Amino acid sequence: MIALLDRLGVWALNYLSRLGRATSMWFTSVAHIPHGQDMHLVLNQLHHVGVRSVLIIVLSAFSIGAVIALQFHTQLSRFGAEDAVGLGLTLTLLRELGPVVTGLLFAGRAGSAITAEIGLMKTTEQLSSMEMMGVDPLYRIVAPRLWAGIISMPLLTIIFNVVGIFGGFIVAVQWLGSDPGGFWSGMQAGVELWNDIGKGLLKSLLFALVITWIAVFQGYDTEPTAEGVGLATTRTVVLSSVVVLAMDFFLTLIMYGDF
Numbered sequence: 001m002i003a004l005l006d007r008l009g010v011w012a013l014n015y016l017s018r019l020g021r022a023t024s025m026w027f028t029s030v031a032h033i034p035h036g037q038d039m040h041l042v043l044n045q046l047h048h049v050g051v052r053s054v055l056i057i058v059l060s061a062f063s064i065g066a067v068i069a070l071q072f073h074t075q076l077s078r079f080g081a082e083d084a085v086g087l088g089l090t091l092t093l094l095r096e097l098g099p100v101v102t103g104l105l106f107a108g109r110a111g112s113a114i115t116a117e118i119g120l121m122k123t124t125e126q127l128s129s130m131e132m133m134g135v136d137p138l139y140r141i142v143a144p145r146l147w148a149g150i151i152s153m154p155l156l157t158i159i160f161n162v163v164g165i166f167g168g169f170i171v172a173v174q175w176l177g178s179d180p181g182g183f184w185s186g187m188q189a190g191v192e193l194w195n196d197i198g199k200g201l202l203k204s205l206l207f208a209l210v211i212t213w214i215a216v217f218q219g220y221d222t223e224p225t226a227e228g229v230g231l232a233t234t235r236t237v238v239l240s241s242v243v244v245l246a247m248d249f250f251l252t253l254i255m256y257g258d259f
Helices: 002-030 036-079 082-123 126-132 137-175 180-190 193-220 226-256
Strands: none
Touching: 002 193, 036 082, 036 137, 082 126, 082 137, 082 180, 082 193, 082 226, 126 137, 137 180, 137 193, 193 226
């Protein structure tokens, strides 16, 4: 029993220590707002984590929008409510699937890449070399990646929502023959700027904060070995996915729950 409590105490102390290091690193990095000569670092990372993620976002969004429209049309046509397909599709994407699926895809594609890149820098002692030259890796390496993730993910969410709605329109109107006027008018009448669009983008921003935080810390704190980098990359994807899904539940409860 004593041995079990001892192991539990060691685990708790190690966990709190890692959480403290991660929190300190996040605040130190975010406090450094890139400007002047540092802006090219952020723009470079925006290309790596944002632009290079557009293709998978577009393909996934079109497929998901098409599937949702197909399912909605199949069920609503039984009650003669095909005109509600556009509204149902849009609310589903704006409130839930847009930010959540974008977050999961961002974690798998960009988050893992960030962790692997920083972990490789640590393994090859590039971070130590920067510190010896008087360059803070938190400002030069971590901060640009954090800001790039925070900026790019809400933009990717907007792309996901637009492409998803377009995919649903193709299936519902062009393929299944729904009335295009009813598709768009129901959407325009039922969607609210803040309650639907604004809260969905707020979700994506909060997801971006957490995903990039996990990604950079896992890379920065990894064991400087090939195995350590691989484990850190896996932890980034798993932790980010679990945290996004858990956060989505609580955020939805707060934003849309009846209290």
